[in-house]
Amino acid sequence: MSARDFDCIVIGAGVQGSFTAYHLAKHGKRALLLEQFVLPHSRGSSHGQTRIIRKAYEQDFYTQMMEECYHLWSQLEKEAGVKLYRQTGLLLMGPEKGRDFQLFKNTMHRNKIPTVTLEHAEFSQHIPQVNRYPGDGAIVDTTAGVLYADRALKAAQDVFRSLGGVIKDGEKVTDIKPGPLVTVTTVSSVYRAKSLVITAGPWANTLLSHTGLQLPLQAVKINVCYWRERTPGTYSVENRFPCFIHVEVDGVEHHIYGLPSNEYPGLMKVCYHMGSETDPDERDRQTDRSDIEIVSRYIAARFPGLVPVPAVVESCMYTVTPDHHFVLDRHPSHSNIVIGAGFSGHGFKFGPIVGKVLGELALGQVSSYDLSPFRIRRFPSHSKSAL
Ligand SMILES: Cc1cc2nc3c(=O)[nH]c(=O)nc-3n(C[C@H](O)[C@H](O)[C@H](O)COP(=O)(O)OP(=O)(O)OC[C@H]3O[C@@H](n4cnc5c(N)ncnc54)[C@H](O)[C@@H]3O)c2cc1C
Numbered sequence: 001m002s003a004r005d006f007d008c009i010v011i012g013a014g015v016q017g018s019f020t021a022y023h024l025a026k027h028g029k030r031a032l033l034l035e036q037f038v039l040p041h042s043r044g045s046s047h048g049q050t051r052i053i054r055k056a057y058e059q060d061f062y063t064q065m066m067e068e069c070y071h072l073w074s075q076l077e078k079e080a081g082v083k084l085y086r087q088t089g090l091l092l093m094g095p096e097k098g099r100d101f102q103l104f105k106n107t108m109h110r111n112k113i114p115t116v117t118l119e120h121a122e123f124s125q126h127i128p129q130v131n132r133y134p135g136d137g138a139i140v141d142t143t144a145g146v147l148y149a150d151r152a153l154k155a156a157q158d159v160f161r162s163l164g165g166v167i168k169d170g171e172k173v174t175d176i177k178p179g180p181l182v183t184v185t186t187v188s189s190v191y192r193a194k195s196l197v198i199t200a201g202p203w204a205n206t207l208l209s210h211t212g213l214q215l216p217l218q219a220v221k222i223n224v225c226y227w228r229e230r231t232p233g234t235y236s237v238e239n240r241f242p243c244f245i246h247v248e249v250d251g252v253e254h255h256i257y258g259l260p261s262n263e264y265p266g267l268m269k270v271c272y273h274m275g276s277e278t279d280p281d282e283r284d285r286q287t288d289r290s291d292i293e294i295v296s297r298y299i300a301a302r303f304p305g306l307v308p309v310p311a312v313v314e315s316c317m318y319t320v321t322p323d324h325h326f327v328l329d330r331h332p333s334h335s336n337i338v339i340g341a342g343f344s345g346h347g348f349k350f351g352p353i354v355g356k357v358l359g360e361l362a363l364g365q366v367s368s369y370d371l372s373p374f375r376i377r378r379f380p381s382h383s384k385s386a387l
């Protein structure tokens with residue numbers, strides 16, 4: 001094998017590509033991970049200090065995938081010798097009789113996820129920092145917590161390298177030629193491999209255009225807002241404040257969520273689970289702040305201990321599918337090209353499982369999970385293959 005020939009090439013060193021490369025290297029494969037930017041970078045979807053990890057979901061298939069995923073996260077913690085997860089619990093709030101709240105609650109109960117239901121009196125006793133509205137239910141997924149995202153990405157990449165994996169950063173892929181051996185051209189070189197995995201985040205369709213496929217993906221910019229605590233520590237991990245998701249908030253379409261103050265002392269991250277469409281190469285030209293206004297009004301009404309003006313605003317992107325479920329599948333015309341895309345703002349926690357599944361597909365193995373919710377063919381009118 002020449003230095004430019006690999007068993008598998010992975011394009012995109014975000015969380016999903018890094019874990020795919022990690023999985024392949026663990027299985028003794030010679031893998032190359034290509035990244036357009038110099039690592040680490042903050043131009044995609046996987047940067048930042050924290051993400052929520054939880055088993056609480058509306059669908060059984062996500063909850064069930066998280067079972068093994070927690071073990072894989074803890075395995076990486078041991079291999080890399082770093083702490084990646086902190087248990088805080090996740091407080092789910094929303095109209096008790098509403099569809100979303102019921103879906104979450106029923107899935108948690110059906111799957112026997114450890115939970116604590118907070119009735120009205122208990123809520124004000126345990127969560128005095130939040131104004132609860134009449135009719136709102138509250139249930140805590142006690143398995144949930146915070147993942148240290150930047151650290152996790154580095155850990156997966158470090159272990160991949162330590163197993164002999166090759167990372168080439170600052171090397172943008174400019175062309176893909178499908179075939180029994182896939183040829184991948186970058187700004188500085190040409191590589192070949194038996195299989196290719198495309199995990200390019202918001203740039204997925206740009207890369208897929210070289211293979212004749214387009215998916216219904218929408219890249220959106222998220223304003224990641226941090227809000228100042230009037231009394232530092234009120235909403236902190238130390239004060240046992242949990243992560244939260246509020247579903248069906250009055251008058252807004254998407255969830256509002258938050259993480260306890262942690263990474264920036266005295267500041268709590270609270271965001272809206274949607275943003276405005278953006279070209280990923282022009283992210284900073286998308287200046288819509290309507291999501292910030294939604295969160296600001298929410299905080300003024302519900303979180304009296306926060307100043308309802310953002311103290312820090314950072315940027316990140318989601319790549320959203322029409323049903324908000326991931327794409328984990330083989331290319332419809334080229335079975336040795338595998339696609340992981342459309343993580344719709346909730347894919348980080350699944351990194352180790354996504355890496356495992358994409359790795360299995362790239363190696364021609366049967367997937368450990370039922371991938372029917374993630375198939376490309378669920379978008380019949382949108383996906384087209386010209387090759
Ligand atoms: C504000 C915010 C909050 C979130 N909160 C949570 C949460 O609490 N919990 C959770 O589980 N998930 C959360 N998510 C979602 C999660 O972070 C994403 O689903 C995940 O990071 C997607 O990873 P990815 O690897 O698909 O994409 P990316 O991280 O974007 O990685 C794709 C990579 O491909 C590279 N690339 C693209 N084109 C090329 C090319 N031509 N050549 C070489 N490289 C290329 C890019 O530069 C990039 O590094 C959140 C996301 C955001 C933005």
Ligand SMILES: O=C(O)[C@@H]1CCCCN1
Pocket residue numbers: 052053054245255256257273345346347348
């Ligand atoms: O994946 C998550 O857990 C969060 C939920 C709220 C929106 C952002 N992502």
